[in-house]
Amino acid sequence: MALLDRLRALPPALVDVLLTVAVLAAQLAPFTSADPEWPIALLLPVLAATLPVLLRRRFPFTVMFVVMAAIPFYDIVGNGPNQPIWYGWLVAVYTVAYQSPSSHRLVTIVVTAVGTLMQSVSVDTYVRGLATWVAAYALGRVAALTKQQSLALRERAMRLERERELAAERAAQHERARIARDMHDILAHAVSLMVVQAESGPLAVRTRPERAEAAFDAIAASGRDAMGQLRRMLGLLKEPEGSRDPQPTLDRIPELVGRVAQATLTETGTPLPLSHDVEVAAYRIIQESLTNVVKHAGAGAAEVRLVWEQDALRVTVTDDGRGPRQGQVGGQGLIGIRERATACGGDASFGLAPSGRGFQVSVRLPRGHAEVAG
Incomplete structure (x- = not known):
């Protein structure tokens, strides 16, 4: 196998030269043991049936006919x-057989069969010559088909590799978009809470010092939580195969709601095991909704409601603030909420709260494929 690989690595022109020399040596071999008085003219048809092999790649059809026409002259010149x-x-x-089109191959079959019959002096000679020709032709076709199959497999491997690269690129883009949404939610929520608490702090210091202390504690807690989540997100960027387990899920929703003074949490129904992605989505959706309440709603109260349905979790966040503005279609935060819900196979809706005042976000998240411990 190593010898074949080395031969394939040689330049085609050099291979043809070596092949021609080998053929010429084989055709001249009978002269070494024959009567030295054979006429020198016998070498002419031998050369004519050998030297055209040098041009076999460029003119295979012509070379075959030239060689075939030269062979009968060997008997014509002398014994x-x-x-x-x-x-x-x-x-x-x-x-x-290896490189010519099918029309040339068909002509070759017919001409060779007839020419071999005309030059044969007996049935045995004809059968032997025809069998030899068939073997050479069959080897050429096998080599051609093997080459075609090898090229097809190589193209298929290249196509699969391109598809894998595209899939990896799409996955990377999706991951980058997900991380960007998470970082937006983390920063927007933390900074909004810190701004609200900081603005109320000076007033509370003068009137109710205990509330000022609570405000400063809330600012510190929001900052620490944001820093922790950002470190985890940056860790995912540095280690693509890292675990997502540290991301906040349902068990941290009470803590999230508790950091917003005007928000309350209500839960009804029997909790279901959810997939990790759905839990993260639920947390981020509530986080973004509460950020909107703090930044834009001007609400005095907000309610986060978790309703466990038969095969899904419904999350609603309702406030009593200003409500949707005329013609409002949703900013980047609401777009992110809808994208998160859709990515989990769920849906999201926004609009005026049922009470007629305020704003409501309603999201339905199917349970997905929950991971079962053990």
């Missing part, structure tokens, strides 16, 4: 030593 096999002819037939 020379017996040539058991005309190797140049076999090489030419192999080359036609």
